[in-house]
Amino acid sequence: MVKGKRQRLHEDGGRRPKQYKRDVPTYEFRLAVVTFFKATSIAKALERFYHGLEGTPRETARKNIYYWAKNISKIQVAGSSNSIKSKKKLRAAGTATVLSPATDLQLVRWINAYRDDGAPISSMMLRLKALEFAEATGVRSDLFTATRSWRIGFLRRHSLRFRARIRQGQIPPADSAKAVMDLNAKLRSAMDSLGVDVAYTADQTPIFFEYVPKTTIAKKGVKTVWVRTNGKDTECMVCMLLSSSFGEKRTPFLVLKSTQSKIPETRAENNRVRHGFGKVLWKEVERLQSEYEVQIYGNRCGWWDSRLSVIWLDYHFKGRQHPERPVVLLWDLFSGHWSLEVVNHAKSINVHLVEVPGGHTSVCQPADCAWNRPLKQRMRRHWVQRLAEQLADGSDERPAAIKSPSREEVVRWTTASSRDLATSTISNGFLAFFASHQMNRMLRLLLTRLQIN
Template sequence: MRKAYTVQEKLDVVKKVRDGASQASVSRQSGVPAGTIRGWIKNEEKLQSAAAECHDSKGPQTKRIRGADDTTLDKALFEWFTQSRHDGIPLSGEILKVQAQKMSRQINRDDDTFKASDGWLWRFQRRHGIKSITVSGESKSANVESAAAYPTILRDIIDTEGLQIYNADETGLYYRMLPDKTLAEKNDPRQKTGFKKAKQRVTVLLACNKTGRHKLKPPVIGTSKNPRALHHVNRSTLPVVYQSSKNAWMTAYIFKDCFFKNFIPAVRHYLRQQKLKEKAILLLDNCPAHPPASTLSSHDGKIKAVLLPKNTTSIIQPLDQGIIKAFKSHCKRKLITHLLDSAMPPTDYIKTVTMKDVIFTTHYAWSQITTSTIDNCWRKGLGKAFDEDFLGFTETDITEAVAKYKDYAGEEALDVDLSSVELGVACDNDLPTSESKSDDQLIEDARSRSDDDDDEDEDAEPLQPPPGVPRRTAEEALACLEVSIQYIQQNPNSSFNSTTLLHAKLLLDMMRRDVVKSKKQQCITNYFK
């Protein structure tokens, strides 16, 4: 008789393999077929997500994870719960049941048969890790004293538990907006002539650890579920995690999905690689889109979220101390660089920027943030938690930054006014990344996530439909790559260096293997036709 294994049993077997044991030996010890173990390893992320979403002690022991019967209601109600808790509203089980019944009537109208029973409430709380807690009488507002006291609290947590510290925060990005400042001659009649600001936006979630050695793949949230630029693109190969919502805002559902499906597996993988304890906390601000910290924890409780004191994030949150600003600076510079390289008028160029461009610009900008920048920002915000102080940027740091700028600009280098640079980077600093929504808006957003609609590009100013891009073969890609390598080798004075050539040759080897795999094996009967 075939045995049904619990989620926890599957994870325990996978962990033994991850710890170095061979699949054959684990199979003999556990009595699980080797093929079954391979399947569990392949689906480890799904198992982690399933176990993490069951927060009670019996959750990982279940053999089947039961989802919500009405996914639209489930998502809308959880968003409402997160929003209400952010506003400091005490909630009970009876209040949840009344709100669920109300939302169900709005969703299903005359076809509503939903009953908010005690059993339904128990399953809803179990799915989302909602616990009953005592609400303290503290004021919602926080002050500078809270920010000053928190590093000591964090240091006690680190000393007690010996874990890794991460921080995550959202930022909005106008990915087509060009600077609204320009240099001009004093008597130039066109000095105030500009162009309409393009306000197409995305929200980017950045996360990293204290040392800066682990920068996680950033989720990018657009308005379109299936942007035209990503048609026929394998999204698992993208350098970001693409998500979507109606206004390109972060939502509690998206954040929870990213935490369990991306953050926890990525952190476990990194800690295993570094041979560190698999224990970590993620510091979060009190954004309305962030679910309660009690709902953000791995199944074993070793990786969890902790909320910073309210209204203190601008003072102590590491990402707000300069990391996000540096990230946006690289994004803006990349946009300007591509504009100059295109030799197109700005109004024409910005219409050609697609979601795929945004994704790779985001990846480039995030990769340019150095470990020293991240470490300095952590010191500035929470230095006392690590017995480290932020001493500011030295004269050498400033000199090197100026030298890099002049080297980048060459003969075009200008004596740039610092205020104009600040304004160019800060144009989307106040861009909202979440909002408080009505019941109707929550239900509409939940429906849009549940529907498998094939929506198109989200641009406010529609692009001209691009010509049909044919599906390229492995042979065509290989031929183009070989020509590119020949060009690099024949032009030693070009901007490509030896590292670029090495990467191109590694890619060439991979492409050759793909060409071999793509060729169908000949049958012996083919030779007698």
């Protein structure tokens, strides 16, 4: 062998000819082959597109060309379409078992809630949550498995991507100022027409069982920064908070994930009598409700739904002192808030619903503007204090054991953090919408009283 030259594998040199054994041609390639074949002959088509094939592979290619020519109408449509010509197989939309559009949107809301809190979402987390929602809606696990192709399609449908974090912070959309002005005018119009001086807003937010800091201290230049956790950083419950434009805070609603009974009668009884929990767990939940002045419900997904919205409306507004006076309630554009059942029930108890513009909750939802950040900061403070206490119990011989907080601890932290929110913090969230409106109302009321006196 001559130095500097690579020994040839074949007498003729070069790479081996393509065998087309495991290659599925695209519709664009099939259309080109059939077009050339019809203009010339089968021998010339084989020589041009399958050059070098001999024996059985060549015979297989010949049969494929005749088969494609027989189905030229389908190949012509697919091969001429920019969106289809690169595909190798086609199947009608809806052939595979997929989640319903409502469940799809529920999954998007779950993603948004996690991202709003800064929690990362991996491909595995997306798959497990999709399987959980599918099971809750009655889709069998052997029919829907949340495959990689489904996840890619789901992300594409909702303009989502797996991205590496490059910055932090929240920048409102370019048209957020207009959205605030439109909502301001809509709320003022609703309050004037109904003759009310106060508005309510409610917002659901995930409460995590573990708040791992996003940064830590390490030596300069180290490539691996490891932190020890208990693996509960993505487990959460939902907290629904209600407050008024005057800073009034109402009883929080918490939703926990709870295993549902497989017996329909028992499941119905648990939902009706025990807030969705079993007899054993309900004893603890009932005690927590009484001790911390909170309402706790449970369902399979640990997420808000239309049934809870109806229960929530009844709890806060059905038995109010003056049911003849209308209530204005600002609510997110969430399907569990705006189902036909919820809207009709709100009308029946004289509650007027006003929706927050989709995509603008960061600037149009008072909770997102003013409360959620201090609420989560207080939750993190509780978790950090608990972590410090656990680490203090360790020694050089026996490292401290980091355990996840109990259900009671998370409930206690949530209610304490909610109570610690100042009245001014709550009312500040409404300033963009109600400041001038309430001032005008107060001046009118004052002038009326002066005229009477």
